[in-house]
Amino acid sequence: MITMDDIVREGNPILTQVATKVELPPTSEEIDTLKEMLMYLKNSQDPEIAEQYELRPGVGLAAPQIGISKRMIAVHFDDLDEKISHGLFNPRIVSHSVEKAYLTSGEGCLSVDREVPGYVPRYARITVKGTNIEGEELKLRLKGYASIVIQHEIDHLNGIMFYDHINPDNPFEKPENAIALD
């Protein structure tokens, strides 16, 4: 199982590289890795397991964070009334809103062992295409929290960290034309 020992921390160049596309169909090893990434998120959200294995809670994970520079992400969380749980190969944003959105609590990262305060402006709504663990091509229209999480993960595939989006002059400046998400 993936534990915090497997999570690469900032300073490791893999986190600032552009990850490689996964050749389709994915190999059984790549499918297993994506399943393990999803399992990490589920384990990290279970109080007992998280405590026992000292897992930091996560709702998203990108393959470069476990040392694999491939375009694979996992997301797992409850959004409003629906459960969002996806493992995606080669996720890509195919369209997005002009309007932005940001978490009023700011963001963190399992690969960043420090608080970096500030608003992280992201697109409010996105349409994402990718291939799921079953090998199906899917298209997701996301808004709000789900949209934020997926953008954080796709950023990792392009070597971008959440703090790269924070305004250095005024980290808590209200981003223009943006929805505040609590």
Ligand SMILES: Cc1nc(NNC(=O)[C@H](CC2CCCC2)CN(O)CO)c(F)c(N2CCN3CCOC[C@@H]3C2)n1
């Ligand atoms: C927002 C949040 N970020 C948590 N951690 N950070 C992460 O997931 C990083 C990715 C997120 C940072 C901001 C957007 C994406 C990991 N990243 O670095 C991957 O690239 C949480 F853990 C969390 N939740 C709320 C839901 N809760 C359900 C019950 O279990 C606990 C869980 C806690 N919400």
Ligand code: NI
């Ligand atoms: Ni992260």
